Amino acid sequence: MKSDDVRPERTADAEGRPGGAAAVVIGGGLAGITAALSLADAGLRETLLEGRPRLGGLAFSFRRGELTVDNGQHVYLRCCTAYRWFLDRVGAPTSPPCRTASTCPCSTPTGAGSDGCGAPRCPCRCTWRRASPRTRICRSPSAPRSRAALALKGLDPADPVLDGQDFGSWLAGHGQSARAIEALWDLVGVATLNAVAGDASLGLAAMVFKTGLLSDPGAADIGWSRVPLGELHDTLARKALDSAGVRTELRARVTSVSRTGNGGWRVETPGEAIDADTVVLAVPQHEAHDLLPDGALDQPDRLLDIDNAPILNVHVVYDRKVLKRPFFAALGTPVQWVFDRTEASGLTDGQYLALSQSAAHDEIDAPVAALRERYLPELERLLPAAHGARVRDFFVTRERTATFAPTPGVGRLRPGARTKAPGLYLAGAWTATGWPATMESAVRSGISAAEAALCALDRPRGHLFAFEEAAA
Secondary structure (H helix, E strand, O other): OOOOOOOOEEOEOOOOOEOOOOEEEEOOOHHHHHHHHHHHHOOOOEEEEOOOOOOOOOOOEEEEOOEEEEOOOOEEEOOOHHHHHHHHHOOOOOOOOEEEEOOEOEEOOOOOOOOOOOOOOOOOOEOOOOOOHHHHHOOOOOHHHHHHHHHHHOOOOOOHHHHOOEHHHHHHHOOOOHHHHHHHHHHHHHHHHOOOHHHOEHHHHHHHHHHHOOOOOOOOOEEEEOOOHHHHHHHHHHHHHHHOOOEEEOOOOOOEEEEOOOOOEEEEOOOOEEEEOEEEEOOOHHHHHHHOOOOOOOOHHHHHHOOEEEEEEEEEEEOOOOOOOOEEEEOOOOOOEEEEOHHHHOOOOOEEEEEEEEOOOOOOOOOHHHHHHHHHHHHHHHOHHHOOOOEEEEEEEEEEEEEEOOOOOHHHHOOOOEOOOOOEEEOOOOOOOOOOOOHHHHHHHHHHHHHHHHHHOOOOOHHHHHHHHHHO
16 A cells, blocks of 8 residues: 555444444454344444355364364353353343263274264263263262262362463373373363364363253253354344344454554554444454554563464265264274254255364375375274275364463463553453463353453443353
């Protein structure tokens, strides 16, 4: 742009007409959508800016031939009250998009018996909903496992000392063998933390296990979407934003955030400049670092120290049904979790399975041919019905920055919603929500940012109490 070019300074009211814009939310993932809806519900005029051509952040869908594909398999637990609030807020039908499961079938390639899905039954098959916290860890837990579970239940996840310890060493110190850690604790921990126990903060691990497995009997019931994630996080979310009066701009990459002479904020994109009283930065931590004005955080470079962790998703389309259950977890095999995505994808003939492979540092850049050679034989070992079935399609999706890495010490790096710059707030699963990088954490961060902004503006925030009561 030439130096004498003048970009329009645009403010927008709730109907998109010129007027005094009260807030700008930068980022259209779950955190940004939540912050925007919460602020709009409190009566603020608002603009949401997203650089991508869609909303939803890293939980989105795309088309591949006749399939509608989720970039990755995302689930939530019954204890995820904030994300469940989000689904209600965007108008997701109570039935059919999401449902919960009362059991978690675990399968091994060499186990005996059948689990009703063509896969052998694991001897420690987890029954999550109806069992006590102790037996929910394992159907027949050994004494060391019980002692470890009871010790874990007594920890305070908010204790900063726990943040600096790794979960694997703590488990070993409480009598857990390497085999038990891999087959039991990592079964849940890898999927929720995106890290094996030895690479995970004890504080975050304690939070996951205490909240999900060692609290209410139904807390760990699993919910997942039976429609494409794009329908929830993009289509329905955009309708909700429109109904709330939020002006949503896609393909609007923010280049700078700066103070104005009157104490407000100016948000600039290549096409316009927007003035606002409140700005919420709801982008990944490294992008937030680049946009933060001087003095907003005491140690802004700490954001660069929050590493990312990858997730690999393997997608297989068979010419016939090979799995009867909607999902299962696998032990003794490279396969981690397998989900039936046939209905959600729109496939009408055959079966579409999605393998979710967390903590995939060693495979995230592997060639598709190598992954095919690795995972198809494993699926045949786990699913006898896959023998002789023709593979119609095999492809992978890679999220190299799927989550922040939950390494020991990450807690001290995660900032809260408030910054030292009045009117500027942070949101994102990487902020200090107390949760690992999940959809729940993203939504909670958006609510926290909106709450902080409304408090500073002395605006009523009664619409947020419903979520807080549900969370309690």
